[in-house]
Amino acid sequence: MSTQAHPLSAGSPLSRLGWALADAWTVTLRDLNHWVLRPGAVIVGWFFPVMIVLMFGGLFGGAIDAPGGSGYFEFLMPGMFALTMLFGLESTMMAVTTDAAKGVTDRFRSLPMSSSAVVLGRCVADMLNSVVGLAVMIGAGLLLGWRWHGGIGAALAAVGLLLLLRFALLWAGIFIGLAASGPETVTAVQILVWPVGFLSNVFVDPATMSPWLGAIAAWNPLSVTASAVRELFGNPGYGGESWIAQNAALMSVAWPVLITAVFLPLSVRTFRKLKS
Amino acid sequence: MNEPESAITAQGVRKNYGGQAGGAGLNGFDLRVPAGSVCGLLGPNGAGKTTAVRILSTLLDMDAGRASVAGFDVRTQGRRVRERIGLVGQYAAVDEILTGRQNLVMFGRLNHLPVAAARRRADELLERFSLTEAAGRPAGGYSGGMRRRLDLAASLIVSPPVLFVDEPTTGLDPAARQEVWTAVRELVDAGTTVLLTTQYLEEADRLADRICMLGAGRVVAEGSPDELKSAIGGDRVDLVLSGPADVEAARPIAARLAAGEPLVEAPARRIGIPVAERTRALIQVATALNEAGIEPEDIVLRRPTLDEVFLHLTGEGAGEAHGREPGGGARASTATAPAGRVKTGASATAGSDNATEESV
Structure with a gap:
């Protein structure tokens, strides 16, 4: 951390980068302070997916034949990890919209700080939030009898894939949050998260859906990440002969890269367009 | 470089929102504010006051025209302008969850003060705006007057030579309004150039050396309060x-x-x-x-x-x-x-x- 005094706009590209990172960290710290000052909101966010797990595992689990015959939680947890990453999009979007509506974004924009730091700080804070949320979910899974059966390396790779999906969705959340005309848009997206989450292989086998719906569900980025993660954890999943079922690992990287490639530039462009 | 005698200038600034909701346009806006003076930008809702402030503070691009603040072009030297301005107003807020002190330290850091200096500066400003007692409470719980004072403090971290104050007392009760007026007047006494927008004539009359009356996106009259009164x-x-x-x-x-x-x-x-x-x-x-x-x-x-x-x-x-x-x-x-x-x-x-x- 730099402690020297500074001429603000002077400086080499390298010191500019240094300030951008320092500013991003300041913006991140702001969010971490929010956790301390308003623990309720963030804790609810972490435990909400646990409640969904209990609802589905406890209420529907008995009625659904899980693949592999090893219990519904063995099957459900990896999909729920992926769904947790999707829920993260909502909190990103909410935070971005709230800052814009309350004038905090404009305050940042009126300062001589690096403008990319506003977005970068949001990114770091939300990723940290998701790391904790994922840890809570893994802990809950272990308590409910879910286990991973591969090595620690494969487990870490699975966590990496999940966070990669979160990273991609983060940019979608920032873009929608910046582009949203008001709270109505945010509410609409919050509702849409649910059908997107269910139109996947998280809860049931897409093969049981009508063919076109099943195809959409199988290609859902959430499904490919869930499939790849099940494989890495050694949990049972729905196989199949389709290309997408055979190439889940590949697509679990390709989808997030594609989503990021679309929404990161869109987010930057929308942030700049706040000026016009 | 020479000290600019005009702290703020605008020439023929145009901004057209093209029917888009949420903004009043500017239509050939001219302004010249001498350094160390207070200019009151006065006009009803929809006259373009906030648009003018957002353009001058680099938050918004103009369609045409030229403007400079503290000697720097707002269009091409945005960062240098931002280093020399403070913005107080309805649209540039503080974080409501953070405490008053945390807000000021954060803005100090974002103005690139080292940590210790940011903390020291925060305490100074809290003291100066009589917020020391409330410093540890979340800003969202402050009264209207305290909020506005915290806004002012947040804008003054690096003692900017030019301060934009956008409708500082809108929605405040008379006592809180007095508090804010006192704070602004102290700044002016210390030599800060202030561009104040208001729809309260009383406010402009009390605080401003010169008043520019804005109607439909341009200045329709300009002068000291007395001159304007004599003019008719x-x-x-x-x-x-x-x-x-x-x-x-x-x-x-x-x-x-x-x-x-x-x-x-x-x-x-x-x-x-x-x-x-x-x-x-x-x-x-x-x-x-x-x-x-x-x-x-x-x-x-x-x-x-x-x-x-x-x-x-x-x-x-x-x-x-x-x-x-x-x-x-x-x-x-x-x-x-x-x-x-x-x-x-x-x-x-x-x-x-x-x-x-x-x-x-």
Whole structure:
């Protein structure tokens, strides 16, 4: 951390980068302070997916034949990890919209700080939030009898894939949050998260859906990440002969890269367009 | 580089939102604010005040025109401009969850102060704006006046030479308004150049050295509060009489001494007499009344209020006001001002506050 005094706009590209990172960290710290000052909101966010797990595992689990015959939680947890990453999009979007509506974004924009730091700080804070949320979910899974059966390396790779999906969705959340005309848009997206989450292989086998719906569900980025993660954890999943079922690992990287490639530039462009 | 004598300049600035909701455009906006002065940008909602501030503070691009702040071009040298400005206003807020101190430390860090310096500066500013006691509480729980003071403090972290203050007292109660005015006046005394936007004429009258009146995206008049009042002429002697008989008796005296047409409001027992020479006219009126044996309840010499100046210059409300003629024949009676378009201040007393009164 730099402690020297500074001429603000002077400086080499390298010191500019240094300030951008320092500013991003300041913006991140702001969010971490929010956790301390308003623990309720963030804790609810972490435990909400646990409640969904209990609802589905406890209420529907008995009625659904899980693949592999090893219990519904063995099957459900990896999909729920992926769904947790999707829920993260909502909190990103909410935070971005709230800052814009309350004038905090404009305050940042009126300062001589690096403008990319506003977005970068949001990114770091939300990723940290998701790391904790994922840890809570893994802990809950272990308590409910879910286990991973591969090595620690494969487990870490699975966590990496999940966070990669979160990273991609983060940019979608920032873009929608910046582009949203008001709270109505945010509410609409919050509702849409649910059908997107269910139109996947998280809860049931897409093969049981009508063919076109099943195809959409199988290609859902959430499904490919869930499939790849099940494989890495050694949990049972729905196989199949389709290309997408055979190439889940590949697509679990390709989808997030594609989503990021679309929404990161869109987010930057929308942030700049706040000026016009 | 030479110290610029104008802290803020704008030439022919245009901004067209193209029918897009949420902004009033600018249509050839010109402004020049000398360093160390306070310019009041005055106008009703939709005149473009906030748009002007957002352009000058680099938050918004202009379609055409030129503007500079503290010697730097707002379009091409945005970061240098941002290093030299503070922005206080409805649209640049503090974080409501963080405490007052955390907010100031964060903004200090984002102004690239080292951690220790940011903390020290935060404590100084909290002290200066009487927020030390509330420093550890979330800003969302502050009263309106405290919030605005925290806003001001957040804008002053690096003692900017130019401060934009956008409608600082909108929605505040009179006591909180006083607090904010005191804070702004202290800054001005310390040499900061301030561009203040307001829809309260009283506020501009109290704080600003010069006033620019904005109507439909351009400056329609400019000058000191006194100059603007003189510009429409119209010193007036106002009489309040004790009964209808006195009103009738005073009517010919008013007609004889008036520089224009006197305004007689018989039910209110008032007569407004436009006069040319201030004190001389007052003495003439008083003497004539005395000779006629009329003892008025009140006799007042006053300048037109800024409300009247504004309405006169923009032509707003000219058709809807009863019993007044253009040229300042109106009293400050709030009943004739189109409510909602031009606010005359917090209370009914505002009207008499901003008139320059000399009672006899």
